Amino acid sequence: MPELPEVEVVRRGLVPHVVGREISSVEVLHPRPVRRHLPGPIDFADRLVGRTLLEPARRGKYLWLPLDDGEAILTHLGMSGQFRVDPPGTPDQAHVRVRLRFADGGPELRFCDQRMFGGMQVSDADGGIPPEIAHIAPDPFEDAYDPDRVVAAIRRRRTGIKRALLDQTLVSGIGNIYADESLWLARVHYAQATDAMSAPRVRELLAAVRTVMGEALEQGGTSFDSLYVHVNGESGYFDRSLNAYGQEDLPCPRCGTPIRREAFMNRSSYRCPRCQRLPRSRR
DNA sequence: TAAAGTCCCTGTTTGC
DNA sequence: TGCAAACAGGGACTTT
Secondary structure: OOOHHHHHHHHHHHHHHHOOOEEEEEEEOOOHHHOOOOOOHHHHHHHHOOOEEOOOEEEOOEEEEEEOOOOEEEEEOOOOEEEEEEOOOOOOOOOEEEEEEEOOOOOEEEEEEOOOOOEEEEEOOOOOOOHHHOOOOOOOOOOOOOHHHHHHHHHHOOOEHHHHHHOOOOOOOOOHHHHHHHHHHHOOOOOOEHHHOOHHHHHHHHHHHHHHHHHHHHOOOOOOOOOOOOOOOOOOOHHHHOOOOOOOOOEOOOOOOEOEEEEEOOEEEEEOOOOOOOOOOOO
């Protein structure tokens, strides 16, 4: 499931394959992945033909391919989206939804998405951040990221800390996996009340977020059951480094207590029942 | 199956 | 007190 590190790996992987290439044709094989492009699939295709791609950019889990006219192809991988680069004529892998062909006759770009939570749309980005994602906060690796502001915003909330970490308008790029891993590293319970956390504690947790996602990035991202792969089809290795997520009943690497899985927000949360305890309520 | 991330809807709280 | 805006939480969407 692609979160920030996986999306960044994809972005870097795309750079040598798309920059400076002119799109010659676009094939939309399923309407759902372009559902956010309100003028429809035909307009989506028409708008792109003849355009040249610039260097891919990213904020949080969103990735966009800027075009030479200031617009951009804004994409989100959802939970199973992939970009694949393959020579023309290569048999399609499963779930190819959109295909871009290029004027140079070289490898084509395929957007594959089994579960179709992801999507693409042409955005009037005007050379900057697409307006559709202007409400998304900077991610921890951007220059615009300001930890002080994020700490303050989190402490103003009245909710559980994991819910706040997953709120892309506070800080972007964090999904279920890295939320659990960061909470484990910082020894924080997922349900910890945000307004009861000290500023240094929140700052510590945000530092853990950066640490965890930075390490994942170095290892090429996390991979699960082939849902996330590099543009060449290879998967990342960070899943071998997970300490909490998906580790139910396995010993906590820190204290040996079995990791527990609990339902939270219609999802699973993994935590060490010893390292990550909920403090007694202050109210 | 259960699992994922985002959007949308609803209900509540806050601020002027 | 009244109203609008912001916030919080839950479900839908989709596939295997």
